[in-house]
Amino acid sequence: MSANVPAIPSEAGSLVPTHWYNIAADFPEPLPPHLHPGTGEPVTVEDLIGLFPRALAEQELSVERYIEIPQEIRDVYAIWRTTPLVRATRLEKALGTSARIFLKYEGVSPVGSHKPNSAVAQAYYNRNEGVTKLTTETGAGQWGSSLAFAGALFGIDVEVWQVRASYESKPYRRYLMELYGGRVHSSPSELTEAGRAILAADPETTGSLGMAVSEAVEVAMRDDATRYALGSVLNHVALHQSVIGQEALAQLQAAGFDGADVVFGCAGGGSNLAGLSFPFLREVLAHGAKTRIVAAEPVACPSLTQGEYRYDFGDFSGMTPLLKMYTLGKDFVPDPIHAGGLRYHGMAPTLSHAVNLGLVDAVAIEQDAAFHAGILLARTEGIVPAPESTHALAAAYRYLAESDRDETIVIGVSGHGQLDLPAYGGFLDSYPR
Amino acid sequence: MSANVPAIPSEAGSLVPTHWYNIAADFPEPLPPHLHPGTGEPVTVEDLIGLFPRALAEQELSVERYIEIPQEIRDVYAIWRTTPLVRATRLEKALGTSARIFLKYEGVSPVGSHKPNSAVAQAYYNRNEGVTKLTTETGAGQWGSSLAFAGALFGIDVEVWQVRASYESKPYRRYLMELYGGRVHSSPSELTEAGRAILAADPETTGSLGMAVSEAVEVAMRDDATRYALGSVLNHVALHQSVIGQEALAQLQAAGFDGADVVFGCAGGGSNLAGLSFPFLREVLAHGAKTRIVAAEPVACPSLTQGEYRYDFGDFSGMTPLLKMYTLGKDFVPDPIHAGGLRYHGMAPTLSHAVNLGLVDAVAIEQDAAFHAGILLARTEGIVPAPESTHALAAAYRYLAESDRDETIVIGVSGHGQLDLPAYGGFLDSYPR
Numbered sequence: 001m002s003a004n005v006p007a008i009p010s011e012a013g014s015l016v017p018t019h020w021y022n023i024a025a026d027f028p029e030p031l032p033p034h035l036h037p038g039t040g041e042p043v044t045v046e047d048l049i050g051l052f053p054r055a056l057a058e059q060e061l062s063v064e065r066y067i068e069i070p071q072e073i074r075d076v077y078a079i080w081r082t083t084p085l086v087r088a089t090r091l092e093k094a095l096g097t098s099a100r101i102f103l104k105y106e107g108v109s110p111v112g113s114h115k116p117n118s119a120v121a122q123a124y125y126n127r128n129e130g131v132t133k134l135t136t137e138t139g140a141g142q143w144g145s146s147l148a149f150a151g152a153l154f155g156i157d158v159e160v161w162q163v164r165a166s167y168e169s170k171p172y173r174r175y176l177m178e179l180y181g182g183r184v185h186s187s188p189s190e191l192t193e194a195g196r197a198i199l200a201a202d203p204e205t206t207g208s209l210g211m212a213v214s215e216a217v218e219v220a221m222r223d224d225a226t227r228y229a230l231g232s233v234l235n236h237v238a239l240h241q242s243v244i245g246q247e248a249l250a251q252l253q254a255a256g257f258d259g260a261d262v263v264f265g266c267a268g269g270g271s272n273l274a275g276l277s278f279p280f281l282r283e284v285l286a287h288g289a290k291t292r293i294v295a296a297e298p299v300a301c302p303s304l305t306q307g308e309y310r311y312d313f314g315d316f317s318g319m320t321p322l323l324k325m326y327t328l329g330k331d332f333v334p335d336p337i338h339a340g341g342l343r344y345h346g347m348a349p350t351l352s353h354a355v356n357l358g359l360v361d362a363v364a365i366e367q368d369a370a371f372h373a374g375i376l377l378a379r380t381e382g383i384v385p386a387p388e389s390t391h392a393l394a395a396a397y398r399y400l401a402e403s404d405r406d407e408t409i410v411i412g413v414s415g416h417g418q419l420d421l422p423a424y425g426g427f428l429d430s431y432p433r
Numbered sequence: 434m435s436a437n438v439p440a441i442p443s444e445a446g447s448l449v450p451t452h453w454y455n456i457a458a459d460f461p462e463p464l465p466p467h468l469h470p471g472t473g474e475p476v477t478v479e480d481l482i483g484l485f486p487r488a489l490a491e492q493e494l495s496v497e498r499y500i501e502i503p504q505e506i507r508d509v510y511a512i513w514r515t516t517p518l519v520r521a522t523r524l525e526k527a528l529g530t531s532a533r534i535f536l537k538y539e540g541v542s543p544v545g546s547h548k549p550n551s552a553v554a555q556a557y558y559n560r561n562e563g564v565t566k567l568t569t570e571t572g573a574g575q576w577g578s579s580l581a582f583a584g585a586l587f588g589i590d591v592e593v594w595q596v597r598a599s600y601e602s603k604p605y606r607r608y609l610m611e612l613y614g615g616r617v618h619s620s621p622s623e624l625t626e627a628g629r630a631i632l633a634a635d636p637e638t639t640g641s642l643g644m645a646v647s648e649a650v651e652v653a654m655r656d657d658a659t660r661y662a663l664g665s666v667l668n669h670v671a672l673h674q675s676v677i678g679q680e681a682l683a684q685l686q687a688a689g690f691d692g693a694d695v696v697f698g699c700a701g702g703g704s705n706l707a708g709l710s711f712p713f714l715r716e717v718l719a720h721g722a723k724t725r726i727v728a729a730e731p732v733a734c735p736s737l738t739q740g741e742y743r744y745d746f747g748d749f750s751g752m753t754p755l756l757k758m759y760t761l762g763k764d765f766v767p768d769p770i771h772a773g774g775l776r777y778h779g780m781a782p783t784l785s786h787a788v789n790l791g792l793v794d795a796v797a798i799e800q801d802a803a804f805h806a807g808i809l810l811a812r813t814e815g816i817v818p819a820p821e822s823t824h825a826l827a828a829a830y831r832y833l834a835e836s837d838r839d840e841t842i843v844i845g846v847s848g849h850g851q852l853d854l855p856a857y858g859g860f861l862d863s864y865p866r
Contacts, residue, residue: 079519079815080541086512090586108513108541110815112851152812153523172605175854178861179811378612379585382512382543418545418851421608428611 015250016081018069021242023278023350024235025065026285031235031353032324034060035311043321051220051228052236053129056122059236067239069121076120076153080109081243085251085410090380097400100257104248104276105383105413111176113386113415114272115146115231118240122229123150133157133226135219137187137212139268140166140340141173142386142415143231148182161187161195161215163343164207165336172419187212194218194317206336209269209344213315221319232269233314233323238350241275248410249279257408259283260291262399265412266391267295267304267362268341270348272414273392278350280410281359293360295351296395298370301334303327303347304355304362312346325352337367338423339387363398365391371427373397374417386415387423448683449514451502454675456711456783457668458498459718464668464786465757467493468744476754484653484661485669486562489555492669500672502554509553509586513542514676518684518843523813530833533690537681537709538816538846544609546819546848547705548579548664551673555662556583566590566659568652570620570645572701573599573773574606575819575848576664581615594620594628594648596776597640598769605852620645627651627750639769642702642777646748654752665702666747666756671783674708681843682712690841692716693724695832698845699824700728700737700795701774703781705847711783713843714792726793728784729828731803734767736760736780737788737795745779758785770800771856772820796831798824804860806830807850819848820856 024031033042048057059067069077088101095101106114126134134156138144144160151158160182167174167186174184187207188195194214198205205211213230220228230237245263252259263280265273273295283289297304303326312327314320325346332345347355354360374390376397377383385393389412396411417424457464466475481490492500502510521534528534539547559567567589571577577593584591593615600607600619607617620640621628627647631638638644646663653661663670678696685692696713698706706728716722730737736759745760747753758779765778780788787793807823809830810816818826822845829844850857 075522076815080517084513089508110811110817116815149811149815153815172851172854175858176817176851179808179817179854179857180815181812375612378543378582379614382509382549382582382586382613384543384609384612418605418609419854421605421612421852424612425608 015247015254016074016077017243017246018074019066020069020239021246021279021282022062022065022067022239023281024063026282027353028285029357031350035322037318037322051217053125053131053227055125055128056236059239060234070124073121073124077243082247082251083108085248086381088381091377094376094380095397095400097404099400099405099407099409101409101411102252103381103383103411103413104244106244107383107386107413107416111142111145111149112418113142113146114241114244114275115143116149117243117275118231118237118271119146119150120153121240123147123154123156126227127154127156131156131225131227133159134229135159135216135226136229136231137209137216138162138231139209139343140170141177142341144182144184145173145176145180146231147229148177148180151182152180158182159219160184161189161212163187163209163212163340164205166340170340170419187215189215191215192218198316205333208316208333210316210330214317214319217315217319232271233346233348235350237271238274238278238348241271242278244275244412245277245279248276259289260410261407262292262294263410264294264296264392264396266342266388266414267297267347267351268388269344270351272412274348274351276412277360281354284359294395294399295355295360295362296365296391297362298337298339298342298391299364299366300337301328301343302364303345305364309352309356314346323349325349326355338420339370339391341388342391363395365394368427369394371424375424375427383413384417385413386417387420389413389415448680448687449507449510450676450679451507452499453502453672454679454712454715455495455498455500455672456714457496459715460786461718462790464783468755470751470755484650486558486564486660488558488561489669492672493667503557506554506557510676515680515684516541518681519814521814524810527809527813528830528833531837532833532840532842534842534844535685536814536816536844536846537677539677540816540819540846540849544575544578544582545851546575546579547674547677547708548576549582550676550708551664551670551704552576552579552583553586554673556580556587556589559660560587560589564589564658564660566592567662568592568649568659569662569664570642570649571595571664572642572776574603574610575774577615577617578606578609578613579664580662581610581613584615585613591615592652593617594622594645596620596642596645596773597638599773603773603852620648622648624648625651631749638766641749641766643749643763647750647752650748650752665704666779666781668783670704671707671711671781674704675711677708677845678710678712681709692722693843694840695725695727696843697727697729697825697829699775699821699847700730700780700784701821702777703784705845707781707784709845710793714787717792727828727832728788728793728795729798729824730795731770731772731775731824732797732799733770734761734776735797736778738797742785742789747779756782758782759788771853772803772824774821775824796828798827801860802827804857808857808860816846817850818846819850820853822846822848
């Protein structure tokens with residue numbers, strides 16, 4: 001495949017790309033448009049302004065293949081990028097496989113996940129257009145802390161609604177948001193109409209990402225200097241995350257490997273897997289590469305494997321544009337599993353389209369299988385993966401256990417799990433000390 | 434200075450060194466020997482065997498300039514090395530300095546600090562000599578989790594005595610040790626004679642690294658397949674940590690900078706600063722470079738700035754060889770500051786010798802100044818530094834505030850502080866949200 005891989009835009013001596021890759025340019029059938037909830041017509045850039053700054057609204061609807069990454073964003077990426085592509089030989093041995101396993105590890109970012117790749121871009125464009133405050137939702141807190149971090153760098157106040165299940169079980173990520181200067185509320189909250197209505201109907205709700213989105217959107221609509229930022233799902237978020245897969249391809253080439261046979265990633269809203277896999281799909285679509293992509297989602301929130309592919313709202317209260325996606329329905333409230341970042345009722349329209357076209361397969365993973373996969377990674381390669389990332393590991397182990405395969409495997413490890421260590425405790429009893 | 438920097442041994446295309454650098458080869462006066470506590474004579478390799486495997490005992494007394502890093506260790510280093518050397522332009526701006534600040538950031542390792550650089554080496558050599566169990570002490574848990582990680586990779590059981598003050602205030606690092614398969618005890622414990630004697634004298638003691646060393650050494654002496662591993666202080670630990678400074682020098686050169694004017698690092702037992710600074714001191718000693726080194730220690734445990742330079746034991750109970758070092762006395766129990774890794778009564782003999790020769794300066798930093806330095810780093814560069822590392826930052830900020838200097842500054846950020854987030858909380862009140 002190496003002859004087919006186009007030169008990935010990057011500066012001399014660096015594997016960090018200079019451009020984001022936009023898969024909308026390469027889909028064999030056009031990406032279904034987002035629809036205006038009032039008119040049912042495809043949304044325009046003008047429709048999205050008010051919620052997002054113009055630059056991001058334009059990226060959301062763009063079909064340009066490459067969009068240049070502004071220098072100021074690349075300067076921030078340089079704090080932690082490139083992220084490691086680790087050949088996991090000790091894990092291979094433990095699994096007894098002939099496959100070559102590579103881990104693309106985003107846990108080395110300042111907040112410990114892939115989320116800053118988009119948070120930094122979103123804060124930058126908002127700052128450029130005079131926005132002084134951003135609101136957002138977060139599950140486990142990976143996105144909220146990423147936006148708080150980015151806000152600190154670009155001088156923007158950040159206010160976060162964190163899903164109650166995670167707010168209560170993962171206090172360290174709240175401390176992290178506050179350290180960066182962010183304000184954090186448990187969602188649903190009494191601060192918004194949406195939150196008050198949800199609490200009135202079910203005071204004991206564990207919350208959901210969809211509910212938290214409603215609250216953050218409501219507050220962003222209140223004034224002109226405040227905008228909303230979304231950590232996943234939307235096209236411009238998948239765009240920003242494409243740095244992951246572009247780097248991974250370049251790193252594989254540098255290590256003498258012609259791409260990968262299978263790429264595994266966890267999928268909640270979809271930004272991690274989209275970012276990792278779409279550059280590989282570019283090789284499939286544009287150059288006939290044979291790479292397969294596998295989305296690993298939790299059994300507790302199986303939008304790809306159990307949901308319907310249809311238009312639905314991105315949030316609980318129906319304030320967002322209608323998105324064509326695999327969805328469990330905007331009212332779906334998943335069990336409070338540890339992988340808070342995977343508790344989303346829908347799935348990125350780009351990734352949903354790729355699944356619908358047969359370009360991406362999906363599997364659902366039980367929580368205990370996921371944690372056991374994470375423990376094996378920790379004890380073979382040292383990396384403690386985020387609960388979300390363990391789903392991708394479990395899916396890969398299962399695939400490799402089916403038969404011995406002489407293949408090259410890339411597993412996206414979207415974040416570290418050091419702030420999730422108490423969750424691991426419950427799964428250690430079956431292991432010898 | 435670039436013409437003077439010798440080619441740092443490394444593989445083609447990599448800045449990770451292939452050899453450790455041993456400053457004992459270059460000191461203008463020989464390093465004072467460790468003394469046998471019974472005879473008062475310099476210890477021999479044979480004296481050290483029993484406590485350490487032969488390979489490490491030989492490294493402890495070696496005066497060879499370069500010692501090759503075995504391939505199996507380099508393969509593990511490859512999980513996270515090279516670590517980033519970050520140009521901190523946003524921090525420079527916030528400080529209003531003309532200086533160029535570089536952060537050498539060890540927080541990207543699987544456990545989040547520089548400690549695995551030596552843990553992996555120690556586990557490797559012990560495994561090679563048939564050792565099946567390692568005992569050790571730990572403060573905040575950075576070293577204990579590193580050794581547990583290394584033990585998991587090399588099939589060695591790891592048992593850790595963690596200083597009570599940290600055991601009780603930092604449960605996440607205990608979970609991390611257990612995730613890697615380690616066993617963890619609060620120190621002083623009822624499991625050793627040393628621990629029982631300390632508890633009998635002061636049941637409410639907060640513990641100290643010196644006490645925890647005594648317990649771990651006592652258990653290691655009980656049987657032949659068990660050895661002790663120390664996370665700092667000793668010469669072989671400083672040797673292993675030299676990968677940090679060698680990388681930093683190579684990265685500075687790659688960025689077009691001829692070394693550094695000043696290098697700042699925190700110093701508890703000394704391994705972090707030794708590892709970062711000794712390759713820079715090689716340039717001073719062998720090639721006349723002008724780099725100054727500054728050790729930042731806590732006011733609560735000021736061995737370099739308030740201690741005596743004399744022979745003392747490395748542990749509380751007097752079980753180790755006598756080490757020539759700056760010491761507050763083996764009975765000294767520091768206040769339970771958050772920077773648990775800096776709560777050690779002595780200082781690495783190599784670093785102490787360098788201080789005594791005038792090659793390294795020392796400053797003592799108050800805890801609140803340290804945390805405020807950490808908050809500024811988080812809000813400018815995103816990195817949340819370990820409480821230990823914040824001391825180096827505070828020392829550098831103070832130096833840069835004295836006058837505007839057109840200099841190149843390297844600050845060692847020895848680890849991330851994501852498991853120390855509750856400690857940051859108490860210092861956030863004076864910051865706007």
